[in-house]
Amino acid sequence: MNAMILNIGNELLIGQVINTNASYISKQLNSHGIQVNKIEVVGDDKKEILSALNEGQNFDLVIITGGLGPTKDDITKHSLAEFMDDILTENKLVLKDIEALLKKRGRQMNILNQQQALVLSQCRVIRNFVGTAPGMIMKKNNTFYVSLPGVPFEMKPMMKEIINVLSKEYVLNRILHKTLLVFGIPESELALKLEEWETQLQDSDIQLAYLPNRNFIRLRLSAYNANEDIENKIAFYTHQLKLILNKHLIGEEVFAQNDDNPIAASLVNLLKEKGLTISFAESCTGGSIASIITKIPGASDVFLGGIVSYDNAVKKKMLNVREQTLTQYGAVSKECVEEMVMGLKNLLKTNITLSVSGIAGPTGGTADKPVGTVWMSLYFDDKIETKLFEFGEHSREYIIDSAVFNALAWILKKLIHL
């Protein structure tokens, strides 16, 4: 079964909203054996919507999001009715759901809420228990069209229902992905290193992809029509791959976990495995490291807490950084991060403590210490190591992200290659 995703909304075309719906839906379909071959985004414009719906006939399934709100700019439902040659009629069950929802929120039904109960007369309704726009499943010729609201919080539970419906009516393929996280080697060197190993894949049903980002490379093995034999082969190739990658391997991405941050997930898993605790003293990253770790389920087993010592007064008061250190060396210095890390380690007594202080910009840089200068200190195993990173005069966001990644990768490499 193959699919197209159609996201409708001017907010996507002007870049006001990032299209997280497409990646969520793709991942859901993919992990249930439905291959997405195309994603399209069009505006709230009937002609454009009709043309995209028409193109959808080349696929078995079209998942549509957006344009179902109660306001005048939302026209998906009317466009669908025209495309399906159908009319909109009030659905009693949907109306009841809307009434119940409004009651729960202590609101009165109004004319616009009531119009939300209009659905295509020939559709199968997918109920929405957290919003007023129902989902709809329709069929035209050989294609299923599914219309869902664009608010992710409403769309997500409805996607589960869609997958249920589809997997009951179809035998779906098994799609497998295995992703390793690689650090400290450029993509081209990695490709040459893997050349010989890669030849084995040529006659198999397994595809290899290199996904570099600024900080690391994902190496992904994929099979779109998997069986036990292929699964075993992937396990075998992965094993070989790990040996070749050696010290460049920093983790594995658990695809189904919907990890926004596979590096943080790897770290939490590894700390748990080894029974170690961790804490952070953050200046320029302002709590980003702590918050990324906290978002991983199970973080509470390993993460005790930390201090966001953004202002120097906080460094002194909470981390016992000495006034003299700050005046003599400054807050962005080897001396300061070492006092920060010892200050926090003495307070919380975690097995691992990391401190970070740097200049994220856009202001605050000097000739000596330009924007992008970041010091970090790592306490582990009764030793302190301190490193200087120079990320260059990039945006504030870039520098904070780089600092966070390098902090996590540093700790990961320490733990993996103990």
Place this chain on the structure above:
Amino acid sequence: MNAMILNIGNELLIGQVINTNASYISKQLNSHGIQVNKIEVVGDDKKEILSALNEGQNFDLVIITGGLGPTKDDITKHSLAEFMDDILTENKLVLKDIEALLKKRGRQMNILNQQQALVLSQCRVIRNFVGTAPGMIMKKNNTFYVSLPGVPFEMKPMMKEIINVLSKEYVLNRILHKTLLVFGIPESELALKLEEWETQLQDSDIQLAYLPNRNFIRLRLSAYNANEDIENKIAFYTHQLKLILNKHLIGEEVFAQNDDNPIAASLVNLLKEKGLTISFAESCTGGSIASIITKIPGASDVFLGGIVSYDNAVKKKMLNVREQTLTQYGAVSKECVEEMVMGLKNLLKTNITLSVSGIAGPTGGTADKPVGTVWMSLYFDDKIETKLFEFGEHSREYIIDSAVFNALAWILKKLIHL
């Protein structure tokens, strides 16, 4: 001038990577007067790429990202050569750039790096100073095709260059957007409230859009062919709108700022305006509030720091929460967040301090305090207020996000409606 964005990569179709390139490029084009009418995502598949390139002929401009890496799965360049009926030739300038970049990184040139210097013989090269894949501008009939690497960090500076080239050769329209952030009123009620005001817009060149998300609604006024007259009209309508919205208004989105978090940006701006400082004591949000504030340029003027008291030991040791409070009421309680907020306020003496403690799940919920229970306490103006939020048994991510948003909105409403 209208445009289509074409993002190439299997990682986008399987949902492994969120398509932030599309929103970045859209925003850039939009703020320079180029309207994006369509976004398409296809896989690393020659047939699909050629078909999308062909469709691109309906637009003045096609911006293509991805598939320019040195490895076998990257086929965009070859597909473009076929589409343009052109050949790939080595470009000396690009080769030099690659050499310089490798040298800076202490790396040797290899055969795959060298192939990165192959470009379409008829293209205009856009240099890449932070990666090995050059950009290309080509023309077929009346359409400009621009090919850029998919790594955001490499693509972004090249987009600036593209805008420069285009704005020199074309007179571009002026596109204006004005977005207000609205809180505490459902979309349908808002639409009815604005019905009369909205009628004024009908004969103007100004469009209104409602963009609800889980936490708030963006109300956006847009003009795609703006002049001074239209700009004045937008200012006038916005003024009226603010009066109608009254207490539901919690800020304005500065569209060009590329704000990931307009609520946090509004708060930092407002604190700066009023000369107030702020700090946070975070348990279940684990530093998320601090990190979101830190990411806003200028945060250092208002944000002093905070404590991530994830573990109870940290609450006691750093925030002076009493052992008895924890045993009698638990860490997720009115009593605990009130001691947390006073503990931090006494340490840092900021004008505003907020504390938060809750159960983000997936484990840790009880019948009394199910997953989603979050207490917050706000110190401001020598008073403490404490609130209970019940976000429901949703995902960890959902509960943390809800807590962060409600914390920021609470403070914003206090400051706006002083």
